[in-house]
Amino acid sequence: MPGNIQSIERAATILRLLSGRNRRLGVVDIAGEMGLPKGTVHGLLRTLQSVGFVEQDEDSGKYQLGAALLHMGSSYLDGNELRTRALNWSDSLATRTREAVRIGTLHEEQVLVVHHVFRPDDTLQSLDVGSLLPAHATALGKVLLAHHPYVASALAAERLESYTPATITDAARLERELARVRAQGWAADIGELVPGQVSYAAPIVDRRGMTVGAMGIFGPPERLLAARQPRPDLLAYVREGARAVSRELGAIPW
Numbered sequence: 001m002p003g004n005i006q007s008i009e010r011a012a013t014i015l016r017l018l019s020g021r022n023r024r025l026g027v028v029d030i031a032g033e034m035g036l037p038k039g040t041v042h043g044l045l046r047t048l049q050s051v052g053f054v055e056q057d058e059d060s061g062k063y064q065l066g067a068a069l070l071h072m073g074s075s076y077l078d079g080n081e082l083r084t085r086a087l088n089w090s091d092s093l094a095t096r097t098r099e100a101v102r103i104g105t106l107h108e109e110q111v112l113v114v115h116h117v118f119r120p121d122d123t124l125q126s127l128d129v130g131s132l133l134p135a136h137a138t139a140l141g142k143v144l145l146a147h148h149p150y151v152a153s154a155l156a157a158e159r160l161e162s163y164t165p166a167t168i169t170d171a172a173r174l175e176r177e178l179a180r181v182r183a184q185g186w187a188a189d190i191g192e193l194v195p196g197q198v199s200y201a202a203p204i205v206d207r208r209g210m211t212v213g214a215m216g217i218f219g220p221p222e223r224l225l226a227a228r229q230p231r232p233d234l235l236a237y238v239r240e241g242a243r244a245v246s247r248e249l250g251a252i253p254w
Contacts, residue, residue, distance in 0.1 A: 142187035147211035207250030
C-alpha cells in the first residue's frame with residue numbers, strides 16, 4: 001500500500017493551524033509550529049492561496065483561511081441535520097436574549113461550532129462557524145462532555161490546557177463539574193476560555209435520547225450574570241431553545 005503524500009499532510013496541518021484560536025499566522029509562526037524551513041512553508045501557502053484555501057492580509061502579511069475553504073465547510077454544515085433543524089430556534093433565541101448564539105457538537109474531544117447567530121446589534125462580530133473550541137473550558141463543551149463520559153474520561157486523562165486563571169485544569173474537579181451539569185441540565189463558563197466572557201448552554205437531544213449537540217449564548221458578564229450567577233431569565237430562554245430543537249429532532253418532550 002502506498003504511503004501518505006507528504007505535501008498534502010503538510011497542507012492539511014497548515015489549514016488546521018489557521019483554524020485554531022490564532023486564526024491569522026505569519027510564515028515564521030507556521031514554520032515554527034511545523035518545524036519546517038520558511039521557504040517550504042511559503043511554497044505551501046502560495047499553492048493554498050492559488051486555489052483559494054488561504055488568503056493573505058495585505059496589512060500584516062499574515063495568512064488566514066480563504067473563502068473557498070469556508071464555502072466548502074458551509075456546504076457540509078448546511079447538510080447537517082442538527083444545524084438545519086436549529087436555524088429558526090437559534091434566531092429566536094438571539095432575538096429573545098439579545099445575545100449571540102452558538103450550537104456545537106463534539107469533534108475529536110473538542111466542540112465544533114456548526115451554527116452561530118450574531119448578537120442582534122451593530123457591534124463588530126466574527127463568524128465562529130467551523131471553529132473548534134476546547135470542550136473543558138466552554139459551556140457548550142461541558143454539556144457535551146457531561147453526556148459522553150467516555151470522551152470526558154479520555155480528555156481528562158490528557159493535560160487539560162489552561163486558557164485563563166478560571167479554566168478547570170484538574171481532572172477530579174472537571175468530573176465534579178460534569179456531574180453537576182448532568183444534575184442541573186445546563187452548564188456555564190465564567191471567564192474560563194476568554195477573560196471577561198460568559199457563556200451558558202443546554203443539551204440538544206435526538207429521538208434516541210442521545211445528546212447530539214448543545215445550544216448556548218455568550219457575552220460579557222455585565223449582561224449575562226446577576227449576583228455572579230447566570231441570569232435566570234436568559235438561562236430559561238436557552239433551555240427552552242434547546243428543548244425546541246430537541247423536539248424538532250424527534251425527542252420526547254420533557
